[in-house]
Amino acid sequence: MEFDFSAILLALTVLFGVVWGLDRLFLYKKRKARLAATGSEYRDPAPVDWARSLFPVVLVVLVLRSFVAEPFRIPSGSMMPTLDVGDFILVNKFAYGLRMPAFNTKFLDLGEPKRGDVVVFRFPGFLCRDASGKLVRSGDISCADPHAPVPSQNWIKRVIGLPGDTVEIQGADLLINGKPVQADEVGPYVGNPQRDEERLMLDMGATVWTEHLQREDGRMVNHMTARMPAYTTPNSIPNAVVPSKVPADCYLVMGDNRNNSTDSRWWGCLPEQNLAGKAFMIWMSWKGWGTGGVDLHRIGGIIH
Incomplete structure (x- = not known):
């Protein structure tokens, strides 16, 4: 099987960016307020946390491999x-x-x-x-x-x-x-x-x-x-x-x-x-x- 690594990097960058962005636009404030009302410590859901952490990494790698x-x-x-x-x-x-x-x-x-x-x-x-x-x-x-x-x-x-x-x-x-x-x-x-x-x-x-x-x-x-x-x-x-x-x-x-x-x-x-x-x-x-x-x-x- 042959893999196009650039295509994989691009897909991951888009995926992580969309997950993180949509969460911050539509879900983050409500979730934070709900947890604050119950006195619980705030923590992002695992998928959002992964997306937030990995998005800048894969973005930098994509830019370097594609343009440098x-x-x-x-x-x-x-x-x-x-x-x-x-x-x-x-x-x-x-x-x-x-x-x-x-x-x-x-x-x-x-x-x-x-x-x-x-x-x-x-x-x-x-x-x-x-x-x-x-x-x-x-x-x-x-x-x-x-x-x-x-x-x-x-x-x-x-x-x-x-x-x-x-x-x-x-x-x-x-x-x-x-x-x-x-x-x-x-x-x-x-x-x-x-x-x-x-x-x-x-x-x-x-x-x-x-x-x-x-x-x-x-x-x-x-x-x-x-x-x-x-x-x-x-x-x-x-x-x-x-x-x-x-x-x-x-x-x-x-x-x-x-x-x-x-x-x-x-x-x-x-x-x-x-x-x-x-x-x-x-x-x-x-x-x-x-x-x-x-x-x-x-x-x-x-x-x-």
């Missing part, structure tokens, strides 16, 4: 070596504008993603063709059921293409607006063979590269990527469902673990309305019992 920063845990290796499985990150919720909690409707525009940003977003679904040949979003990666519900999941990838960009990908070769993106090999990937994702990269002979993405203002974003062509051959762009031209209000995103990331090469561009925020810091890194525990060296790391 939200924690996420990295569940897979698609962003290695930049982000490891077990990293806990903070996401800037106001980097690209403020959105209504649970509904994700933007009500204040504060900026747009830049090339090279690491973004968290609600998974839009795989691009599939239905019986009529129309492209639709599906939760089924095989597209056997084009109308399968899209799961409510938060994903994390790096922005490669902006609206209007032309992006071409063939294996490890990446061209943006006709210009090859340069990358320098750092060396073989070094990891812990006791951890599944790291063992996979070691077994597949992964290599680490420094990729140089140029932003619109000319500044370079230098970040780490991993390649392991022995593992799988990713989809090229353009392909049958993903054009090379990035549509308006959409972004092309990829994982830094280039041969082990289900990203825009499979499911197309990321709609702007699905953005949740910009990842900016690792606040905790848990490697697991017996396989590293807390990785103190990663805590406080800024995400580039």
Whole structure:
């Protein structure tokens, strides 16, 4: 079962606020007077007392998570070596504008993603063709059921293409607006063979590269990527469902673990309305019992 924590927080905030507010408007004075007349000590009924105590707490948490920063845990290796499985990150919720909690409707525009940003977003679904040949979003990666519900999941990838960009990908070769993106090999990937994702990269002979993405203002974003062509051959762009031209209000995103990331090469561009925020810091890194525990060296790391 999948839970939308923002929706739960919003529902609890409304519930506690309504219970406390209605009690104070219609019941509180009569109850207080009745107890005073009998000489009894005043005490709120348990539901009202709980609502009064918890309302400000859940309200503060809702505001902080919705408009300031939200924690996420990295569940897979698609962003290695930049982000490891077990990293806990903070996401800037106001980097690209403020959105209504649970509904994700933007009500204040504060900026747009830049090339090279690491973004968290609600998974839009795989691009599939239905019986009529129309492209639709599906939760089924095989597209056997084009109308399968899209799961409510938060994903994390790096922005490669902006609206209007032309992006071409063939294996490890990446061209943006006709210009090859340069990358320098750092060396073989070094990891812990006791951890599944790291063992996979070691077994597949992964290599680490420094990729140089140029932003619109000319500044370079230098970040780490991993390649392991022995593992799988990713989809090229353009392909049958993903054009090379990035549509308006959409972004092309990829994982830094280039041969082990289900990203825009499979499911197309990321709609702007699905953005949740910009990842900016690792606040905790848990490697697991017996396989590293807390990785103190990663805590406080800024995400580039």
